[in-house]
Amino acid sequence: MVDDAASGAGFKVADRIQNTLIGQAITAAQVEEHVADAQRIGFNAVTVPGCWVGFARELLRRNGPAHVALGAILDFPYGSATTAERVAGAAALVAAGATEIDATVNIGLALSSRRAEFSADLVEVVTAARPVPVKFMLELPLLTAQQRDFVVDAAVAAGAAFVKNASRGAVGIADAAQISYLRHRVPDSVGVKASGGIRTLRQVCELLEAGADLIGTSAGVAIVTGTRTAGDTLDAY
Numbered sequence: 001m002v003d004d005a006a007s008g009a010g011f012k013v014a015d016r017i018q019n020t021l022i023g024q025a026i027t028a029a030q031v032e033e034h035v036a037d038a039q040r041i042g043f044n045a046v047t048v049p050g051c052w053v054g055f056a057r058e059l060l061r062r063n064g065p066a067h068v069a070l071g072a073i074l075d076f077p078y079g080s081a082t083t084a085e086r087v088a089g090a091a092a093l094v095a096a097g098a099t100e101i102d103a104t105v106n107i108g109l110a111l112s113s114r115r116a117e118f119s120a121d122l123v124e125v126v127t128a129a130r131p132v133p134v135k136f137m138l139e140l141p142l143l144t145a146q147q148r149d150f151v152v153d154a155a156v157a158a159g160a161a162f163v164k165n166a167s168r169g170a171v172g173i174a175d176a177a178q179i180s181y182l183r184h185r186v187p188d189s190v191g192v193k194a195s196g197g198i199r200t201l202r203q204v205c206e207l208l209e210a211g212a213d214l215i216g217t218s219a220g221v222a223i224v225t226g227t228r229t230a231g232d233t234l235d236a237y
Contacts, residue, residue: 010201010224011041016208018045018071018193019220026052035059037221038068044214045100047071050093057097072098074125077167079104079137083121090128101129102193102216104167107139110151118151122158133161135193140165140181141172152185162191162214169197176210183211199223 021034031052038046039060046068048056053072060070072093075081081089086103093101103125109118126134136155140148155163163186165178172178174194182192194207195216201223204215217223 009205010226013201013204013208013215014042014220014224015044016213017043017204017215017217017220017223018047018069019043020047020071020073020216020218021052022047022049022073022076022218028052028055031056032059035063035068039063041221041224043068043220045069045071047073047100047102047216049073050089050096053093053096053098069099070097071100071102072096074101074103076102076104077170079106079139079167080108083124086121087124087128090125090134094129094132098132100133100135100161102135102137102164103129104137105139105151105155107142107151110143110147115150115154119154119158122154122160126159134159135162135164135191136160137164137167137195139167139171140178148181149185152182156186156190160190162193164193164195164216166196168195171196173197174203174207176206179207179210179212201226 019038021030026049031048035046035056046056050072057070060068074089075086090101106121138151138155152163163182165174166172174196179192179194191213192211193214193216194212198215198217199219204223207215
């Protein structure tokens with residue numbers, strides 16, 4: 001069932017939503033639907049698994065001009081691949097046609113106080129992805145205040161285009177406090193993207209008001225149209 005009032009308000013924020021399709025058994029049909037939804041609704045971007053980037057690129061081209069970016073997620077969900085693997089992955093996504101990359105970070109390095117290694121990894125990922133912009137998922141709910149400051153500053157120094165509060169709802173639900181912190185911590189030249197357990201229009205509006213430039217969610221269609229989805233999980237984006 002669609003809530004008309006929610007639907008009207010939802011469409012007003014659609015161009016700030018990057019709708020994400022992730023999972024273990026994503027099919028070509030799901031990718032086609034995902035891209036079609038984005039072009040119909042007017043999402044800012046579609047984000048798909050790496051293996052489907054080339055296919056999604058062709059769908060976007062085939063369906064005519066639409067201002068929908070094509071994103072891909074690197075080393076999701078844990079960020080525990082080697083830097084060499086992450087670099088190769090970033091380069092492959094760019095070659096496949098991704099116009100944006102959302103990258104996890106190896107948060108275990110930060111938690112282990114291996115700061116030089118953590119920072120170097122971010123620099124190498126950004127370098128491998130150029131000229132495609134990188135958004136780093138910084139897993140703020142897992143960190144102390146001092147650790148948060150470090151990972152945010154490291155992402156900015158590495159050349160991140162955007163910083164993100166978390167990779168998914170299982171790490172922590174995006175909230176206004178996290179987004180406000182990021183917005184005040186990074187320079188205006190760096191964007192802020194909220195992600196993690198975002199399932200309602202109210203959440204989207206609160207996060208945008210707190211300073212988010214973009215919203216990452218796998219529930220974009222439901223948020224915009226006011227419909228409800230079954231089988232939702234915090235392991236989703």
